[in-house]
Amino acid sequence: xxxxxxxxxxxxxxxxxxxxxxxxxxxxxxxxxxxxxxxxxxxxxxxxxxxxxxxxxxxxxxxxxxxxxxxxxxxxxxxxxxxxxxxxxxxxxxxxxxxxxxxxxxxxxxxxxxxxxxxxxxxxxxxxxxxxxxxxxxxxxxxxxxxxxxxxxxxxxxxxxxxxxxxxxxxxxxxxxxxxxxxxxxxxxxxxxxxxxxxxxxxxxxxxxxxxxxxxxxxxxxxxxxxxxxxxxxxxxxxxxxxxxxxxxxxxxxxxxxxxxxxxxxxxxxxxxxxxxxxxxx
Amino acid sequence: xxxxxxxxxxxxxxxxxxxxxxxxxxxxxxxxxxxxxxxxxxxxxxxxxxxxxxxxxxxxxxxxxxxxxxxxxxxxxxxxxxxxxxxxxxxxxxxxxxxxxxxxxxxxxxxxxxxxxxxxxxxxxxxxxxxxxxxxxxxxxxxxxxxxxxxxxxxxxxxxxxxxxxxxxxxxxxxxxx
Numbered sequence: 401x402x403x404x405x406x407x408x409x410x411x412x413x414x415x416x417x418x419x420x421x422x423x424x425x426x427x428x429x430x431x432x433x434x435x436x437x438x439x440x441x442x443x444x445x446x447x448x449x450x451x452x453x454x455x456x457x458x459x460x461x462x463x464x465x466x467x468x469x470x471x472x473x474x475x476x477x478x479x480x481x482x483x484x485x486x487x488x489x490x491x492x493x494x495x496x497x498x499x500x501x502x503x504x505x506x507x508x509x510x511x512x513x514x515x516x517x518x519x520x521x522x523x524x525x526x527x528x529x530x531x532x533x534x535x536x537x538x539x540x541x542x543x544x545x546x547x548x549x550x551x552x553x554x555x556x557x558x559x560x561x562x563x564x565x566x567x568x569x570x571x572x573x574x575x576x577x578x579x580x581x582x583x584x585x586x587x588x589x590x591x592x593x594x595x596x597x598x599x600x601x602x603x604x605x606x607x608x609x610x611x612x613x614x615x616x617x618x619x620x621x622x623x624x625x626x627x628x629x630x631x632x633x634x635x636x637x638x639x640x641x642x643x644x645x646x647x648x649x650x651x652x653x654x655x656x657x658x659x660x661x662x663x664x665x666x667x668x669x670x671x672x673x674x675x676x677x678x679x680x681x682x
Numbered sequence: 683x684x685x686x687x688x689x690x691x692x693x694x695x696x697x698x699x700x701x702x703x704x705x706x707x708x709x710x711x712x713x714x715x716x717x718x719x720x721x722x723x724x725x726x727x728x729x730x731x732x733x734x735x736x737x738x739x740x741x742x743x744x745x746x747x748x749x750x751x752x753x754x755x756x757x758x759x760x761x762x763x764x765x766x767x768x769x770x771x772x773x774x775x776x777x778x779x780x781x782x783x784x785x786x787x788x789x790x791x792x793x794x795x796x797x798x799x800x801x802x803x804x805x806x807x808x809x810x811x812x813x814x815x816x817x818x819x820x821x822x823x824x825x826x827x828x829x830x831x832x833x834x835x836x837x838x839x840x841x842x843x844x845x846x847x848x849x850x851x852x853x854x855x856x857x858x859x860x
Contacts, residue, residue: 439766442808444833445832445833472696473689473692473696474689474693502696504700504763505693505696506693506696506697506700507697507760508700508701508704508761509760509761510700510703510725510761511729511767511770512703517692517695521684521688521691521692522692524683524684524688525684525688525689525692528683528684548721549717549721549724550703550717550718550721551714551717552699552713553712553713618720653731653735
């Protein structure tokens with residue numbers, strides 16, 4: 401994508417590829433794309449046969465990273481960018497994504513996606529880090545909002561404003577996680593609909609949906625529980641405003657029977673087709 | 683462009699926050715303490731679950747004791763920078779192996795991982811080219827020998843426990859002995 405050009409892709413319905421889901425994904429009709437976890441792949445060597453099969457059938461691949469630490473104090477490490485770029489080429493990914501977060505600091509790894517302080521100063525660091533990443537990658541870069549149980553004190557910006565400014569200034573795309581938005585809205589008292597209003601829709605690459613669980617007075621975004629009602633309601637609200645190029649379901653653990661996953665995908669498709677209907681009427 | 687000062691300030695603030703989340707420092711000023719504690723608990727449990735999933739032989743072998751022993755290890759040991767839960771679990775097993783012999787299912791999984799990854803100061807690094815590992819499995823009474831050529835597959839051989847693996851092979855190609 402050159403500056404000024406918009407993401408032209410239509411991805412459709414997607415699923416995060418995990419070895420445990422390979423069989424389900426292989427047989428489920430109607431999947432337009434799958435998302436591969438960048439850290440699980442090497443730039444050389446064979447792909448798992450299940451993925452080779454999907455590729456031969458023309459499945460679209462997108463690549464998803466969790467370790468760039470774009471919201472970290474240091475610029476993204478060249479070796480991590482190199483790995484991401486080569487894996488993207490290796491699997492033929494049409495875009496690459498990572499999160500607006502930091503994952504390491506002071507020589508410590510967190511193993512988790514951690515929130516950034518929402519200050520102007522942080523935004524300047526993010527803009528530079530993201531530009532460096534974007535320049536090193538062979539395909540468009542999309543940035544995702546995270547779920548967090550804890551917030552930094554005294555934010556100068558709300559999250560939607562920070563995301564909007566970041567993607568505009570770096571000419572990148574948005575990977576909108578509606579489960580994460582629900583989690584933060586629930587845990588920190590945000591107003592999710594006005595949050596949605598502040599995003600630049602033309603930069604939306606695709607949407608993440610996932611399950612979670614209410615525990616100890618907080619909502620935990622686990623990717624290991626059923627998809628609850630609220631992210632679907634947010635998807636419906638989103639579809640009233642724009643037509644998302646893709647929507648992807650993530651499941652990372654406690655894999656349910658195929659019928660349950662299929663029902664979750666059907667619920668997503670249902671919301672999307674009602675949205676299509678609404679657009680057609682207008 | 684952000685100034686170097688901005689990056690330094692951010693580094694200090696993020697490092698303080700992360701230390702609080704890994705339980706090695708109190709909650710930084712201004713943060714909601716109960717939220718920091720909930721996030722710290724969530725991080726610890728995610729780390730433990732990731733290792734249990736990546737090392738099923740280990741979680742099965744330790745059973746109910748896994749949680750307590752892993753958490754004690756995790757409090758003392760930062761997460762490795764490379765190799766994620768595979769490397770984290772490998773470091774935990776290294777500690778356990780100093781306390782006594784490992785259950786055989788764990789030893790087998792360790793050999794499989796060591797054939798594919800080299801241990802480095804900051805975790806695990808994928809091996810390139812040719813590699814070889816071997817280890818005695820006392821309960822089964824044989825020695826297991828694994829040979830791999832990266833990108834071309836691996837082969838495993840069972841040898842009588844008493845049979846020595848040629849020293850030349852051991853020196854040149856084996857970097858792990860279990």
